[in-house]
Amino acid sequence: MTISTLTLNDGNQAPWIAFGTGTSLRQQNVQNPVENAIANGFTHLDGAQMYENEESLGIAIRASGKPRSALFVTTKLDRLQPDQTAKTALQVSLKKLGLEYVNLYLVHVPGHHAGRLKEVWKMMEECKRERLAKSIGVSNFEVAHLQEILEGAEFPPSVNQIEIHPYVWKSLQPVMALHKEHGIITSSYGGLSPLFRAPGGPLDPVIEKIRVRLESTRGQPVSISQVLNKWLQQYGILVVTTSSKAGRMREYLDTPKVPELTAEEIQSIENAGAQRHHKFLVLSD
Numbered sequence: 284m285t286i287s288t289l290t291l292n293d294g295n296q297a298p299w300i301a302f303g304t305g306t307s308l309r310q311q312n313v314q315n316p317v318e319n320a321i322a323n324g325f326t327h328l329d330g331a332q333m334y335e336n337e338e339s340l341g342i343a344i345r346a347s348g349k350p351r352s353a354l355f356v357t358t359k360l361d362r363l364q365p366d367q368t369a370k371t372a373l374q375v376s377l378k379k380l381g382l383e384y385v386n387l388y389l390v391h392v393p394g395h396h397a398g399r400l401k402e403v404w405k406m407m408e409e410c411k412r413e414r415l416a417k418s419i420g421v422s423n424f425e426v427a428h429l430q431e432i433l434e435g436a437e438f439p440p441s442v443n444q445i446e447i448h449p450y451v452w453k454s455l456q457p458v459m460a461l462h463k464e465h466g467i468i469t470s471s472y473g474g475l476s477p478l479f480r481a482p483g484g485p486l487d488p489v490i491e492k493i494r495v496r497l498e499s500t501r502g503q504p505v506s507i508s509q510v511l512n513k514w515l516q517q518y519g520i521l522v523v524t525t526s527s528k529a530g531r532m533r534e535y536l537d538t539p540k541v542p543e544l545t546a547e548e549i550q551s552i553e554n555a556g557a558q559r560h561h562k563f564l565v566l567s568d
Contacts, residue, residue, distance in 0.1 A: 286326055287539060289521055291441040292466035293411075295418045297387065298355050299516060300535060301327035303472065303525040306564075310335045316527055317343035321354075323532040329523045331359035332376055333391055341380035356382060359391035359422055360403070369406035373415050388416035389444060393428040404432040411438055418442070420467070426458050429467075439465045446564050447471035447520060448511065449486050449556025470521035475508050476563040477556075485558040493548050500542045512538045514552055 288296035302320035304313045313336045317328060321343070330340045337358065344354060358376045360369050373388055388410055390396065396403045410416045420442030421428070433439055443462060447455060447469065462469050477486045490510050497513075498505040508531075515522050516538055526532050544552075 286324070286536070289468055289519060291418050291468055292439060293418055293441055295386070295441070297418070297442070297468070297521060298327035299521055300512075300538070301325070301329040301355075301357065301470075301521065301523045302532070303329040303523040304336055304340055305329075305331060305334050305472070306525060307527075308334065308336065308525060312336065312339045314339045314343045314346065316525075318346055319527075319529055320532055321347040321349060323529050324536045325532065326353060327355040327357070329357045330380075331389075331391055332361035332372065333359065337376055337379040341382065345381060351382070355386040356380065357387040357389065358385050359389040360407075361391060362395040363403070369403050370410050370413075370415065373410050377415065384414055385416050387418045387420060387442060389420045389422045389442065390424075391422050393421070393424050400428060400431050401435070404436060408437050420444070420470075422470075424458070426461055429458070429461055429465075433465060440467050442468045442470050442521065444470035444472060444521075444523065446473040446476075446562060447515065448474050448477050448563075449514075449552050450477050450481075450484070450559050450561040451556075452553055453557045454560060468519070468521055470523060471515055472523045473564045474515050474522055474524065475511055477561070478507055478511065480563050481561060484561075486552070486555045489551050489555040493544065493552070496548075497542050497544075501540075505541055506534055509534060509538050509541050510544075511552075513541050513544055514549060517544060517549070 286298040289299050291297055302325040317340055330337055360372055407419045411419045418441040420440040422444040424443050459469055477484055490507050494505050494507050494510050512522055524535050
């Protein structure tokens with residue numbers, strides 16, 4: 284299975300879907316889930332210092348037998364300890380992961396570096412220059428945070444990973460407009476939250492109606508998860524997802540084979556999402 288890629292603003296390519304090692308996998312040994320994800324076709328692995336499981340992620344990478352060039356590995360900067368920089372923090376991560384470089388290094392939470400974002404970004408740029416990270420980006424950044432680091436940046440962020448689903452879509456338009464202006468890829472986490480964390484909302488009947496149409500068109504089963512992931516994919520969004528079930532992993536990876544949503548279906552998803560504003564995953568500053 285070949286996974287399509289997104290072209291980042293520095294010319295590097297990132298697989299459009301990633302297996303995440305956060306949420307329920309935080310502070311867990313992720314060797315088995317990650318090995319399963321790789322065996323089922325995932326090539327993009329999304330980790331973070333905050334998840335406290337980089338060692339087992341590294342073990343899974345080695346156990347997979349995949350050449351380094353076949354995998355795209357992301358990690359994220361946590362709060363800086365005294366006398367620590369984004370570069371020295373990455374060097375610790377690389378040792379835990381057993382890697383010489385990561386493909387993508389993100390500033391995880393802007394509030395962890397209040398008043399120091401410019402300084403932190405300069406050190407992220409050094410990580411890129413020294414090829415400790417092939418690409419650099421951010422996560423959970425809003426317009427003001429992006430504007431702060433874009434001013435005078437040598438390298439704009441390649442990615443901003445944020446919570447994206449129809450219940451926050453309307454509120455995200457200003458930050459996504461800034462992404463478009465600077466060629467920043469939008470990456471999503473929590474994309475399936477409306478279906479599984481808040482069932483029974485205004486989105487559910489809309490998604491089910493589209494699912495039935497897609498299944499009929501395709502002549503093969505289509506899941507409600509695939510409908511939302513297809514919506515994200517058609518916007519060119521890099522999807523981060525996770526599951527402990529091999530069948531669910533394959534279902535997510537199968538999303539590109541699901542027929543395209545029509546413009547009317549996309550609008551109906553967004554109209555339903557606009558009826559409720561609900562952010563599910565709030566990271567503390």
